Amino acid sequence: ELKVEQNPLFLSMQEGKNYTIYCNYSTTSDRLYWYRQDPGKSLESLFVLLSNGAVKQEGRLMASLDTKARLSTLHITAAVHDLSATYFCAVDNTAYGNKLVFGAGTILRVKS
Amino acid sequence: DAEITQSPRHKITETGRQVTLACHQTWNHNNMFWYRQDLGHGLRLIHYSYGVQDTNKGEVSDGYSVSRSNTEDLPLTLESAASSQTSVYFCASGHANTGELFFGEGSRLTVL
Numbered sequence: 269e270l271k272v273e274q275n276p277l278f279l280s281m282q283e284g285k286n287y288t289i290y291c292n293y294s295t296t297s298d299r300l301y302w303y304r305q306d307p308g309k310s311l312e313s314l315f316v317l318l319s320n321g322a323v324k325q326e327g328r329l330m331a332s333l334d335t336k337a338r339l340s341t342l343h344i345t346a347a348v349h350d351l352s353a354t355y356f357c358a359v360d361n362t363a364y365g366n367k368l369v370f371g372a373g374t375i376l377r378v379k380s
Numbered sequence: 381d382a383e384i385t386q387s388p389r390h391k392i393t394e395t396g397r398q399v400t401l402a403c404h405q406t407w408n409h410n411n412m413f414w415y416r417q418d419l420g421h422g423l424r425l426i427h428y429s430y431g432v433q434d435t436n437k438g439e440v441s442d443g444y445s446v447s448r449s450n451t452e453d454l455p456l457t458l459e460s461a462a463s464s465q466t467s468v469y470f471c472a473s474g475h476a477n478t479g480e481l482f483f484g485e486g487s488r489l490t491v492l
Binding site: 299301303309310311312313316318356358360365366367368369370371372373 | 411413415420421422423424425428430470474475476478479480481482483484485486
């Protein structure tokens, strides 16, 4: 059974600082996704990582995937208040099945 | 623009009543999913469908059913609502090639 673990579950950081959110998963997969959720809102797709070594960047966020270590990271550079949200990673270990298993989410609060 | 819509967005019902949550997507995706989101549990898969007349149970399917009579719609029915089914429900549809899911705005259900 696929398990997805994120850490930390809560992160409070100062504006301008860097930090990394980690996503570990338990079974072989090369399809990993990052989503953002604002309070009371839907989930917004941030990154789609489909191969070992994949790296994607959008603004102050960068995601990477190491399938051998079963690990993805979401790195935040020079955080700003607007990045405050809950971030989820999700893993699909089915062939083109879209059947995502989600981590518990990381609540990020950026303090000005 | 393609989208995925859920209705109702908010519903209060009583224990034992039947409730149906609607989900309609215009992405023309074959794959559709229902998740529930609860504090401390992240998102958990209820039911999913890979095409017309196809339905499958997810991780937490007890007390729920779905039907798929066309590509666009996957309604979720709670046969006899229970207080444990108070939650926020998200419908999603999936891009088969990348596995990426696109989510609706969510339906908040309260069972009294």
